[in-house]
Amino acid sequence: MQTRCYLSVLIHEQAKKYGNRPALTFRLFGSLKWNHVSWNQFSLRVKQVSNALLNLGIKPQENIAVFSQNCIHYLYTDFGAYGVNVVSIPFYATSSEQQIQYMVNDAQVRFLFVGEQEQYDKAHRIFALCPSLERIIIFDSSVRISTHDPNALYFEDFIKMGEGLPRQSEVDNLSKSTKDDDICNILYTSGTTGESKGVVLTYGQYQAAFIANDKCVPVGEKDKVMDFLPFTHIFERGWAYLALTEGAQLIINTYPKEIQESLVQTHPTCMSSVPRFWEKVYAKVKEKIDEANPMQRKIFQHALAVGKKYNVDYKGRGKRPPLTLAIEYQVINKSILSLVRKQLGLEHPHIFPTAGATVSPEVEEFVHSIGIGMIVGYGMTETLATVTCDHLNEGYTIGSVGRPISSIDIKIGENNEILLKGPTVTKGYYNRPSLNAQVFDADGYFHTGDAGYLKDGELYLTERIKDLFKTSNGKYIAPQMTEALLLVDKFVDQVAVIADQRKFVSALVVPEFRLVEDYARSHHIPFETRDDLCANQQIRNMMMDRINTLQQGLASYEQIKRITLLPHHFSMENGELTNTLKLKRPVIYKNFAKVIDKMYEEE
Numbered sequence: 001m002q003t004r005c006y007l008s009v010l011i012h013e014q015a016k017k018y019g020n021r022p023a024l025t026f027r028l029f030g031s032l033k034w035n036h037v038s039w040n041q042f043s044l045r046v047k048q049v050s051n052a053l054l055n056l057g058i059k060p061q062e063n064i065a066v067f068s069q070n071c072i073h074y075l076y077t078d079f080g081a082y083g084v085n086v087v088s089i090p091f092y093a094t095s096s097e098q099q100i101q102y103m104v105n106d107a108q109v110r111f112l113f114v115g116e117q118e119q120y121d122k123a124h125r126i127f128a129l130c131p132s133l134e135r136i137i138i139f140d141s142s143v144r145i146s147t148h149d150p151n152a153l154y155f156e157d158f159i160k161m162g163e164g165l166p167r168q169s170e171v172d173n174l175s176k177s178t179k180d181d182d183i184c185n186i187l188y189t190s191g192t193t194g195e196s197k198g199v200v201l202t203y204g205q206y207q208a209a210f211i212a213n214d215k216c217v218p219v220g221e222k223d224k225v226m227d228f229l230p231f232t233h234i235f236e237r238g239w240a241y242l243a244l245t246e247g248a249q250l251i252i253n254t255y256p257k258e259i260q261e262s263l264v265q266t267h268p269t270c271m272s273s274v275p276r277f278w279e280k281v282y283a284k285v286k287e288k289i290d291e292a293n294p295m296q297r298k299i300f301q302h303a304l305a306v307g308k309k310y311n312v313d314y315k316g317r318g319k320r321p322p323l324t325l326a327i328e329y330q331v332i333n334k335s336i337l338s339l340v341r342k343q344l345g346l347e348h349p350h351i352f353p354t355a356g357a358t359v360s361p362e363v364e365e366f367v368h369s370i371g372i373g374m375i376v377g378y379g380m381t382e383t384l385a386t387v388t389c390d391h392l393n394e395g396y397t398i399g400s401v402g403r404p405i406s407s408i409d410i411k412i413g414e415n416n417e418i419l420l421k422g423p424t425v426t427k428g429y430y431n432r433p434s435l436n437a438q439v440f441d442a443d444g445y446f447h448t449g450d451a452g453y454l455k456d457g458e459l460y461l462t463e464r465i466k467d468l469f470k471t472s473n474g475k476y477i478a479p480q481m482t483e484a485l486l487l488v489d490k491f492v493d494q495v496a497v498i499a500d501q502r503k504f505v506s507a508l509v510v511p512e513f514r515l516v517e518d519y520a521r522s523h524h525i526p527f528e529t530r531d532d533l534c535a536n537q538q539i540r541n542m543m544m545d546r547i548n549t550l551q552q553g554l555a556s557y558e559q560i561k562r563i564t565l566l567p568h569h570f571s572m573e574n575g576e577l578t579n580t581l582k583l584k585r586p587v588i589y590k591n592f593a594k595v596i597d598k599m600y601e602e603e
Contacts, residue, residue: 002214002245006203007184008082008175010244015043018247025266026072026252029116029140034266049080050171051162060085060174061183063107067100067123068115069093070231070252073139073155077113084174089186090232092579093119094572101126103188107198108132116140124149180204186430187234187381198430199381208423209238209384210245212405216391219270221247223350226268228259233580235355238385239272263345274356282363283490285340303336307369316368318395337371351375358484361399377402378459382426382446388459400458411445417465418452419445469499477505477558485550491515491543494570496588498596504561506599508592509543510569534565562599
């Protein structure tokens with residue numbers, strides 16, 4: 001049962017309830033060994049952080065920031081800050097020095113907590129450019145502190161300032177004085193179109209979100225929840241905090257590239273993720289099916305068909321499967337589908353919330369078919385994550401983003417824009433009054449910039465209004481929909497659709513080079529470099545053929561007519577991706593202007 005209280009006291013209330021039960025599973029920086037922390041130990045460490053912050057002179061509603069990948073220290077710091085009504089601002093571990101400098105100065109951050117050497121080095125270099133910044137506190141004890149840095153200290157030394165809980169009576173008073181309108185977090189959006197802006201999230205918003213999500217997201221105290229996305233991402237932050245209110249155990253994955261190994265080692269029952277994770281799972285399974293002999297392929301395809309009929313056609317629509325189907329599924333699930341899940345480390349899957357981008361219906365259907373309970377949803381930083389999600393007890397439709405949570409009021413406005421009002425919606429952006437006046441209308445509805453429609457109680461997204469392209473022929477193109485369509489192909493790693501003010505649709509495609517290299521070898525296509533592969537006409541024809549197969553369902557004017565294969569990935573370093581790996585289209589168009597123009601030259 002959910003524990004309902006402010007985040008300022010949540011961990012301590014859960015410690016009273018669960019005591020020495022495991023609360024957190026984690027690895028220390030650079031270690032391969034998984035460790036556990038009980039709710040009592042979690043509570044004590046949070047109190048020590050609260051006391052240490054007071055000893056450093058922090059005041060209620062002043063700002064600290066955390067510049068780190070996921071780690072146990074991150075949670076200690078966040079909840080320690082909440083205990084003394086201090087605002088915690090998360091920064092992506094991959095943020096640039098310029099981004100860090102801007103956010104620290106915009107929010108007047110006093111103390112900056114950093115993860116490893118890379119984050120410390122960036123923080124140290126911008127320290128002198130940030131007048132409000134007083135201290136850098138370092139999580140990883142192996143970080144080398146500059147000899148010219150009197151302002152840095154290790155987290156273990158910071159914690160010593162709170163040992164013995166010398167100011168606990170003050171902490172108790174501050175944690176009990178929390179109010180709905182007090183700021184809990186400021187989350188800076190990653191900014192696909194321009195400068196990032198700080199979204200204000202209050203304690204009241206969190207309370208409303210926990211209550212609403214509790215009614216439709218069945219995570220519970222028996223669950224082991226993998227934290228895969230960064231805590232900086234509102235989806236992961238809201239999901240992890242919801243899991244803590246339910247008494248679930250968190251598994252903290254520090255290095256995203258190691259997620260597959262972490263899943264196999266820790267066997268979680270739940271995990272939130274973006275669609276790209278499942279797209280890669282789908283592509284790998286499809287690759288294995290393609291490589292199997294005809295008999296094996298037929299067996300697995302039959303298993304998937306039975307899984308779809310059972311999990312999607314019946315269970316997904318809230319209907320009881322016929323007895324014969326239930327028996328057949330039970331056999332196939334145990335003998336075949338369970339083996340797929342075991343390879344993923346998901347022997348006991350419960351629920352897997354997925355949001356952040358368009359989920360391909362093909363991928364969504366596949367995940368359900370193999371017996372994994374994907375919950376597709378829609379939300380924003382400004383809405384403290386969830387606006388809608390699949391309610392498993394009410395059935396779901398492949399292609400929708402679910403039903404509204406109980407507290408949200410959705411209205412479809414001009415140009416089919418989704419407008420929102422409710423207690424989980426932000427009151428506005430930090431220090432941006434003119435922007436706040438633009439995004440909220442006279443009736444108090446927040447304008448999302450996303451277009452969609454409601455049907456039978458479920459929300460369907462159609463496009464991102466600002467991302468909508470208009471060809472020179474006057475036709476509108478939704479690039480994200482087409483990109484999601486292509487990303488399910490095992491040969492496609494990244495794709496950027498081009499169409500705005502152009503006479504037809506084209507695309508920049510980064511291939512999955514391992515598979516393309518295998519294809520080239522098996523077809524005796526000579527190459528030495530990736531540039532050779534991307535320039536080869538046979539390879540380009542093969543990729544275009546696959547793309548044409550995928551886009552058969554699109555209108556003629558929506559279909560990609562030409563592609564350019566790129567030998568290098570879009571990257572954050574080149575400014576082409578945000579911290580959440582979304583395309584920064586203006587930068588891509590600028591960086592690849594000559595390549596794009598060449599696709600539109602008359603043949």
